[in-house]
Every structure is written in C-alpha cells, then in structure tokens.
C-alpha cells in the first residue's frame with residue numbers, strides 16, 4: 001500500500017534537504033581536518049538524523065548542532081535494544097519488564113510516540129506544502145481510506161525513521177572508507193562530481209543519475225558491506241531445498257546476505273574491491289539473487305531509493321570538499337561486528353584534509 005509514496009517524483013523533493021544537510025556536515029567536519037581516527041560514524045549520524053526528521057516529518061532537529069532531544073531518545077533507545085538483543089535472558093518479557101532499562105526504554109518510546117502524534121495532529125491532511133514530507137504523502141494516501149488508523153500511521157513513520165537513518169549513516173561511512181582505501185578511485189569520483197556539480201553548486205535531483213561512476217562505487221561497497229548482513233524468516237511450510245535437505249515448518253531461518261555477497265562461488269576474488277563487477281555486461285551474467293543488499297521479493301527494502309539518493313548526495317558533497325585517508329589497507333583488515341547493522345569493530349579509521357582545488 002505504502003510503496004507508491006517512495007516514487008521518484010516524491011523522492012526528488014528531498015534532494016534539496018539531502019544537499020543542504022550534507023553541506024552543513026561538510027562545514028562541521030572542517031574542525032576535524034588533520035586529526036586521526038575521527039569518529040565519522042557519530043558525526044554523519046547526526047547529519048542523517050536531521051535529514052530523516054526534515055524529509056519524513058518536516059521538523060528541524062538540529063542534531064548536527066548538538067541540540068536534538070529526538071536524537072537523544074533514539075540513541076538511548078537503540079542502545080537499550082542492542083543491550084537486550086545480546087543478553088538472551090532479557091529476551092523474555094517477564095524478566096526484562098523488571099529491569100530499569102525496560103522503564104527507561106518505555107519512557108523514550110512514549111516521548112517519541114507523543115512527538116510524532118503531535119506532528120500529525122498539527123498537520124493539514126492534504127499535500128499542499130512546497131516541501132512535502134513522507135508523512136504528508138502518507139496522510140494524503142490514506143486521507144479518504146480506512147486501511148490505516150492514525151496509530152498505524154505513527155508506527156509506519158517510526159519504522160521509517162529508525163530503519164532509515166542508521167543504515168544510511170553506516171553506508172555513507174563505508175563508501176567513504178572504500179574511497180579512502182583506494183585513492184585512484186576517490187580521484188575519479190571527485191572528477192565526476194566536479195564535472196556534474198562544478199566546484200560550489202549544491203546538488204539537485206537531476207544530478208544524481210549523472211554520477212554513474214559513483215554508482216559503481218556504491219554498488220560494490222554494498223556488496224562487501226551489506227549493512228543488514230542477515231535476513232530472518234520463519235519457515236511457514238516444510239521447505240524442500242534438495243533431495244537431502246528439508247527445512248521443517250516452524251524453524252527460524254537466517255539468510256546470510258554477507259556470506260552470499262562474499263562467496264567465491266559467485267564472485268571471483270570476492271574480497272577485492274572491483275567496480276567492473278557492476279558494469280552492465282558483467283552484471284547480466286549473474287543470478288539476480290547473488291546480490292541482495294536490500295533483500296528481494298515482497299518484503300524487500302521500501303526505502304532503498306531514498307537511502308541511495310541520501311548517501312550518494314552525502315558522499316558527493318564530502319568528496320568534493322575533502323580528501324579522505326584510512327589506516328585500513330585491505331577489505332580483509334576491516335573486522336566487522338554485527339549491531340543489527342554491521343559496523344567495523346575498530347571504527348572507520350578515517351582522517352581527511354581539505355581538498356586542494358586543481
């Protein structure tokens with residue numbers, strides 16, 4: 001039902017916000033120039049929270065300026081969720097409900113619910129604004145229909161915010177790390193950005209499809225670092241895989257996206273960062289499900305276009321301004337940890353200089 005609101009025309013509205021916030025990020029990053037081991041993730045995350053709240057809800061959270069209450073609730077709640085996930089005894093509600101973390105979590109959820117409900121209450125139900133948000137599109141879609149209640153719309157928007165900003169953040173940071181590790185590729189991306197955007201101009205929606213080389217970089221980064229490394233499913237009927245293996249009904253299935261993406265069976269020299277894999281002539285020879293960073297089928301990622309447009313804008317604007325370096329020499333050196341979303345265990349290890357204009 002909701003898929004149509006993520007169409008190109010609606011998403012094109014958001015590129016202006018992506019570009020404005022990425023430019024603010026660039027200004028903010030200037031103070032870290034020349035420093036070692038900058039915590040890129042935390043900084044880019046604030047930018048993405050501002051992007052998410054502005055494009056989805058129409059509110060300015062000013063997380064990049066360090067003032068955001070919403071950022072604090074979401075950070076705190078994500079911490080609690082992860083803590084719970086890794087302590088199996090807390091999976092049981094009857095145990096977890098006795099902890100102070102449960103009470104804290106509930107407090108953050110309640111604040112977050114109220115915050116979104118308040119925004120909806122104060123909204124006009126039709127899309128008239130010059131900068132409509134995802135919430136506007138959603139309310140518009142359901143204005144005269146009864147499929148979704150207000151509580152369900154609140155739930156959808158909450159899901160978009162949570163599903164959207166951490167994934168886009170990690171992805172932007174991985175792309176920058178790959179560029180930092182491959183200076184020649186970084187130079188080509190810079191050249192492409194300069195040709196398309198020029199030295200100063202903010203990007204708009206017409207620019208993004210022209211960044212074709214940058215697209216290859218993004219695709220190959222998503223192969224090596226699919227930010228959701230596993231997809232979980234419940235087997236609803238006995239599922240026969242071959243003569244020997246049948247998955248019994250009721251079992252829990254974890255699909256290892258990262259294993260498929262790094263399997264030598266499907267990818268030659270799988271840990272090599274190789275953009276040629278995504279040239280049209282090579283890509284057509286592959287089984288489509290050997291590359292599933294956004295999953296596939298009816299439950300695939302609803303926000304993939306939005307996400308790709310957001311981190312492409314961030315990367316383009318940052319690469320135009322800075323020259324990135326990393327201590328990592330090979331993909332293999334980046335040891336990963338799974339915090340629902342995959343991240344480098346030892347951080348992104350990036351540093352950067354102002355780019356000298358050529």
Ligand code: HEM
Nearest residue numbers: 160163164167168171228231293294295299301302303307
């Ligand atoms: C790098 C960016 C992203 C990646 C790699 C990614 C990946 C994925 C994957 C693999 C799934 C399927 C999970 C499953 O089947 O269990 C998924 C689902 C989902 N994603 Fe994304 N995602 C990204 C960005 C976003 C953004 C920006 C949004 C919101 C605007 C979003 C919203 C969602 C939602 C709502 C679902 C659940 C769909 C459902 O359950 O039917 N994602 N995503």
